[in-house]
Amino acid sequence: MEADLPTSFWRTAYHAQQWSIMFPIARLRRLVSALSASDEAPAAEAAHALQERYATLLERDLANVEVGLYPRELLFQIPFGRYAWALPKLLSDLPSVIKRISARDHRDLPTEARPERYPAYYRRNFHWQTDGYLSRRSAEIYDVSVELLFAGTADVMRRQIIPPISRELAVRKTGTARLLDIGCGTGRSLAQIATAHPNLPLTGLDISPYYLHEARNVLDDVSDVSLIAENAENMPFRDGYFTIATSVFLFHELPRTVRRQVLAEAYRVLEPGGLLVIADSAQLAESGPLAFFLGRFARNFHEPFYREYVEDDLAEMLGECGFEIEAVEPHFVSKVVVARKP
Numbered sequence: 001m002e003a004d005l006p007t008s009f010w011r012t013a014y015h016a017q018q019w020s021i022m023f024p025i026a027r028l029r030r031l032v033s034a035l036s037a038s039d040e041a042p043a044a045e046a047a048h049a050l051q052e053r054y055a056t057l058l059e060r061d062l063a064n065v066e067v068g069l070y071p072r073e074l075l076f077q078i079p080f081g082r083y084a085w086a087l088p089k090l091l092s093d094l095p096s097v098i099k100r101i102s103a104r105d106h107r108d109l110p111t112e113a114r115p116e117r118y119p120a121y122y123r124r125n126f127h128w129q130t131d132g133y134l135s136r137r138s139a140e141i142y143d144v145s146v147e148l149l150f151a152g153t154a155d156v157m158r159r160q161i162i163p164p165i166s167r168e169l170a171v172r173k174t175g176t177a178r179l180l181d182i183g184c185g186t187g188r189s190l191a192q193i194a195t196a197h198p199n200l201p202l203t204g205l206d207i208s209p210y211y212l213h214e215a216r217n218v219l220d221d222v223s224d225v226s227l228i229a230e231n232a233e234n235m236p237f238r239d240g241y242f243t244i245a246t247s248v249f250l251f252h253e254l255p256r257t258v259r260r261q262v263l264a265e266a267y268r269v270l271e272p273g274g275l276l277v278i279a280d281s282a283q284l285a286e287s288g289p290l291a292f293f294l295g296r297f298a299r300n301f302h303e304p305f306y307r308e309y310v311e312d313d314l315a316e317m318l319g320e321c322g323f324e325i326e327a328v329e330p331h332f333v334s335k336v337v338v339a340r341k342p
């Protein structure tokens, strides 16, 4: 039945879904900007570049399905029920976020989580979020917050790591491959990879046990997935254990030296010939026209390492760690870098 519907039907349904998320968010943002005199407007060329990137991302998402790089069901996999359940929690949390922003207090963490056990750079309220990454409550509202922040494109940008994985598995024996997602958070990327490649054994690593607890719910119906609560600077895996490593939206939250340490670890745990696929924020190296938006993100959210990250270059970092770069692709406000361990 599904297969009989013409491509134009799916394209229209997909655009309608994305528009119904993006349009109200864009209107709300415009209203907030109009009310807060401090938020300066982008130049026309910058706004145009952003719109063009948005349209290209959606087109790319559809094209990936049409050439068989991932299944169509991913286009319609936004968990609206789960987000509807989390949204009231997010809204009721807003007053404490506003209070924290006013006080510029980024050390407001739950003492029962024993923040002192975590690295200093991690002990903070990234994005001003309540409890930082150190509570179940934070993990429960994280996915819907990120999806709202990116106006319905967070999962779309995440799944741009799948095409290189699909191409890689097509030339290997899937049964012998293993994939590691570094900084997997609540498991949104792993869930999408599992839909595209149900037989691929998956491992997710994250330093937050609270986010991994949420990931267990998200990955409830995935049969072969292990979740490990550890620091990516020192991963508990033997050399060369994984065929593919991925990482999504992690590196912009790490200090410069830690970024390189995590990449060195990724290199160590990959087998020779193994593939690393990273999706993270755009950088000036390939996304100069978005400089206004990247700068605004650093100003409006508590992201202390972001400004320096934007001026750094993931591809260059990977080269320094010994990887060979196979592709650098801009995707809306993110980029995907594909690299191989020689």
Ligand SMILES: C[S@@+](CC[C@H](N)C(=O)[O-])C[C@H]1O[C@@H](n2cnc3c(N)ncnc32)[C@H](O)[C@@H]1O
Binding pocket: 122, 133, 146, 158, 182, 183, 184, 185, 186, 187, 188, 189, 205, 206, 207, 208, 211, 230, 231, 232, 233, 247, 248, 249, 250, 253
């Ligand atoms: C911005 S979130 C991205 C999460 C997820 N990949 C996604 O796409 O939503 C960054 C994640 O990296 C984790 N993280 C930060 N530093 C880490 C470290 N040193 N080792 C392991 N995980 C880390 C955080 O706990 C958090 O879950």
